[in-house]
Amino acid sequence: MSDQPQADEPIKFRRKGFKFLGLGLQEYIKYFFGGNASLAIIVLVLICTFLLKEGIAFFPDYNKELREYRQTGQEFVDYADRQIDAHTRINSDANIAYYAELNQSSKFEDDILSAYRSVGSFVRSATSSETDQLKRYTERIEDLEDNLAKLAEAPATDEIDGRAQIQQLAVELDDYQQRSEKLKGEILTHFRLHLANESIWENVRPGIHLSKESKELVLTAVLHKQPGVKEEYPEIKQLMADSSAKKKVATESLAEFKSTITALSKAVRPMKSFVRDLKDIASENAREAKKFSTAELRYDALLKGSEKAATESDKQRFIEQAGAVDRTKPNFEEITKPLIAKTDEHNKLSVELQKEIARLVPLLPKNPATESARENLQKVQGNAANFPNIAEESREEMMDWNFDKKNSVFHALGAFFFGKHWISNSSWRDFYGILPLFTGSLLIALIALAVAVPFSLAAAIYVNQLASRREQNFIKPAIEFIGAIPSVVLGFFGILVLGTALRNVSQIEALSWIPGFPMAERLTILNAGLLLAFMAVPTIFTLAEDALNNVPQALSENSFAMGASKLQTILRVVFPASISGIIAAVLLGFGRIVGETMVVLLVAGNKIKIPDFTEGIGVVTQPAHTMTGIIAQELGEVDKGSLHWGALFMVGLVLFFMSLVINFSAQRILKKLQKF
């Protein structure tokens, strides 16, 4: 205590140490951390603003586009076109029914022949390089034989020389013949190798199931028809003859059916050519409109160029060119008049078409032999009955149509959020409706959730409540490891392994009662959903396991003391007690699924169409496109600032708000559940 401050010197409570610009080290550290935190928020705000700025501009642009669609009369023509669409549907269903009936009689022969052709073409294409080589040899041999024959016939001018030439050619010919024989042998070996492989049957069209004998026959026939052999294998020839004979008989017995269908497809011809004319007019109008909308821009650009021009003559030229730009607004009323003038004619054609359909459809067979024909004819009946309604609707829309009818601000909104078509780079008109993408995303996410949630919750319960320590130490890291698999690798797996496996399973005869089976496609909603489920499992599992772990041990002990079994305790006490954490886990998993891009882009099939829900649950075997997938696929190829670009940003915004809603509702649910 010797260095106590002296009494006359006041104690100073001054800070010591580093100081810069009035701030101490502690403050700098504090601001460094704070700065990092706020940086994240700034970036988030920037992203939101950017998305909004790019996205919102889409609606006025789209409104303009839709207005142009109306002004040019394209909308009018599409209304007229609707009846043709409806007719096409009826016609194609009837056709499918007809061919199902026709092919029924010779199904046995056709199946074998089809398998024979697929297997044969696979084997031939697999050995095509050798076959080509063989062809070259054969040509060469023919050439040599020709030359030899010519030399033999030609009067020998110089005997010795001629003989030497003949000898030389003969040696060459012999060599080629030997080579050719050897190659033939090699090709045959390759044929045998390929044919011995069981996987060769994967080339056969799905739905064809051959007996053992038939398969033998196909293999022998393919082996028989090696390169150079023109004749078909006798039994195949017989099958072909049988098939065509049976078809002939069937064609005769189905002659009435056929003529009805022909009449049905002819019925629409006048309407078709009529609408084609309308389309030509409207397309011309659309070109006019496009020209007008770009003319302003060109004019401005040329004037600007003239200001910057180096020489006086250049400047003059620019101004001249600008003056030449046709900036007159097309008179939409005038150019759509020819369309409207034809309304009456269209109505007349429509009435005739309706009459024809009403006359012809009852003539179709009532009791077809095959299931497929029955189903399709039923569809035909239903669509035909509905046809007058469609015709009436289309007529009314055409009557109401007016080139100048104003679109409200919400028109573009509705057309985007409820539009059934996403069509870009079309020669007719682009449409940006999110519905096909939204339904695709939603279906895939629902499948993924439906699979992932029970799977991961059951796994979490097992690991947390039932597994031994050793099992825990194995299962937990294994499941968490799934999260480390890059999604593009999973997509790979989905295309090559899961897709093929699913399709093969779906072709098992005994499973054909499952809706949607057999599947025609490998890349489907189901496939993508299953893979996404796999990706979501680690997220849901880990969080759910944590939630279960947080349930106090005492709670389960209480339950045991009441005489509850292990299972009862888990289901009635532990699980409900951790429900809030589990819901959070599921919602986070859902977020992961909705936002996933790579897997769906690779595996979902990328078909931009609202899936056909008439199949019921079988809808999942169709391909679809998704919101994330379309952005990844198309954003690289669009012009910056174009309508398409804006549409993609809007899709991004929708995704963004979906995530927001999911998170928000998750929190609401949690709050509600925390009551208990």
Place this chain on the structure above:
Amino acid sequence: MNDTMSATEHQDYSTAPQATTSNPPEIEHEVVIEIDDVNFSYDKKKDVLQDITLDLRKNEVTAFIGPSGCGKSTLLRCMNRMNDLIPNAGLTKGEIRILGTDIHAPEVDVIELRKHVGMVFQKYNPFPKSIYENVAYGLRIQGIKNKAILDEAVETSLISAGLWEEVKDRLDASGLGLSGGQQQRLCIARTIAVQPKIILMDEPCSALDPLSTATIEDLITKLKHDFTIAIVTHNMQQATRVSDKTAFFYLGELIEFSDTTKLFTNPSVKATEDYISGRFG
């Protein structure tokens, strides 16, 4: 037994138990639990209970007292085999018979056993469910779905646990919203709803304030008309207030077991006297 104790008397800690409870009972009650020369170990190596022999009689409250770690809670948890949940733990000698059956016999279903031997824990732990569902839990896991039966069981159990008047208007509210004492009574109601023969209480009042403690103690003395009760307690006044018999444990051994009045007024072993007079423990 005619018990006339009231809640007001509980607060008078100096008052000795009344004559009616202190007199040796005229009728010897039927033995419900026989603990016969039991050793128990948590790790199959060191016995934490040694040579315990003890009878618990019907409609009596038996208090287990002793310093921490003396094995009284362990013995309690042996009686409904809660120790089964701990790997490697188990009896190493002797047997426990409840109503004449050896509870460790292979044909005994531990779930059935626990239905007859209920337990109330030190830390009240209502399930995160409504009050109604908490009480109905035991019946529901037995598969009873009939609403009328459940309603009646819930009401009688809550009345027995002295909680009915306080919660009858909010049976659908969460059990976790009650006060501590109420939650413990809810746990007691939950236990008695399944009509066990025996209720084991592991320091039921140690986490409660004196008023709630008094309520629970009052409840225990009422419940013994219908149930056989074993209670572990650190509070010696509590033992004198609620129990008929008291067992004093020390270092895993049963030192003394006799009528509560006798044990507290005239202990026959020196260690007991030292403990109850507060010289250690």
